[in-house]
Amino acid sequence: MxxxxxxxxxxxxxxxxxxxxKALNMVAASKLRRAQQNATAARPYSERMTDVVASLASRITPGPQSPKLLAGTGKDDTHLIIVATSDRGLAGAFNSNIVRAARRKADDLIAQGKTVLFYIVGRKGRPVIQRLYGRSIIAQYDTSEMKNPTYADAQRIAKDIVDRYATDGIDVVHLAYANFRSTLVQEPTVEQIIPVAPRRPSDEAAEPVAAHKAAAPAAVEYEPDEEEILADLLPRNIAVQVYRALLENQAGFYGSQMTxxxxxxxxxxxxxxxxxxxxxxxxxxxxxxxxxxxxxxxxxx
Structure with missing residues (x-):
């Protein structure tokens, strides 16, 4: 006794x-409201940007002159998974759920005979990925000084990803993050961001108006020039998707930590x-x- x-x-x-x-709970609750507002405000622009670029992808014929960010390299051998987690813990299973989703995607690709590489954003995802996949980590972006994600941070990450896509022999890029639903639910998501996936029939069926527009035979006109427009639009789309992931992660982290x-x-x-x-x-x-x-x-x- x-x-x-x-x-x-x-x-x-x-x-x-x-x-x-109790103090950490109060701090997380105070920061959650602003983070949730930022994540919610970013969704419409991100989704509309995805729709526009996906519509362009469905209208092009892949060829040597097609932009690689839009049409891809013509191969499907090497995949890069961006694992976006937080730098801090004490948030339940928030970080481990993101890593688990990335691992499932990686294992599926490896089972198909693909080469899988990892790009780590945030510190919490590295230990598990490094232990399981060894030298597959090609880079890590330090977010320890990033108190609140900014579009400039997302642009730097996106530029690094685009540069590596052009020089490192990468064919497909996926982004793993937590989609914020509520303080109790953060949904781990793995999305393909390079090349842009064309709209699927199931997506068009779910949105009758969008389906009608996608089915219209109208051609796309570029002003002033197609090459100039796509050179700006496609990297910007990558930055927007990364920015949304960072905002969703921040809201999800505070919600999970509060709980x-x-x-x-x-x-x-x-x-x-x-x-x-x-x-x-x-x-x-x-x-x-x-x-x-x-x-x-x-x-x-």
Whole structure:
């Protein structure tokens, strides 16, 4: 049986932990609202940009003169997976769920005989990927100084990805991140961002208006010039998708951290109650033992 002193020390330790988890819960809750607003505001532009570029991809005939970011390299041998996680923990399974989704995608591709490489954004995804896939990590973008994601950060990541796509023999690029749904639900997502995937029939069936527009035989006109427009539009689309992923991750991280710290605070309270009951029972047993010893001694006299 634990001594009274040991129980008292443990109760004090759990109370200190409870104060920390409660403070982290309050901080995450205060930052979640702004992060959620940013993620929600970025979605319409990102989705519309995807639709526009996907519509262009469905209208081109792949060839040597086609932009690689739009039509691809003509091969499907080497895949790059961008694993975007946070730099901090104490957020439940938030980071591990993103890594798990990336691993499932990588394992599927490897089973098909493809070569898989990884580009790490954030620190929490690297240890597992490095342990399982060794030298497949080609680069890591440091986000430790990134308090709030900006479009400039996304542009730098996108430029690095586009440069590596052009020089490192990469055929397809996927982006793994957590799609924020609510404080309790962050959906791990793996999307192909290079080359742009044309609209699928199922997507058109789900959106009758978009399907009608996609089915129209109208040609696409470029002003001032097709090459100039696509040279600006395609890298910008990559940056927009990366920016959205960073914003979704930030909202998902704070939502997951708020939930995790709330659960931790409640668990600490339950532990304090159990330890307090054990402390009181132990104290009562000590008092009873001392009384019995006093009474026994008095009777012996």
């Amino acid at each position: 634990a001594s009274l002193k040991a129980l008292k020390i443990r109760i004090g330790s759990v109370k200190s932990t409870q104060k920390i988890t 995790a710290m709330d659960n931790a605070t409640r668990n600490a309270g339950d532990m304090i109650n159990r330890l307090s009951i054990q402390y009181n029972r132990t104290r009562q047993a000590v008092i009873t033992t001392e009384l019995i010893e006093i009474i026994s001694g008095a009777e012996a006299l």
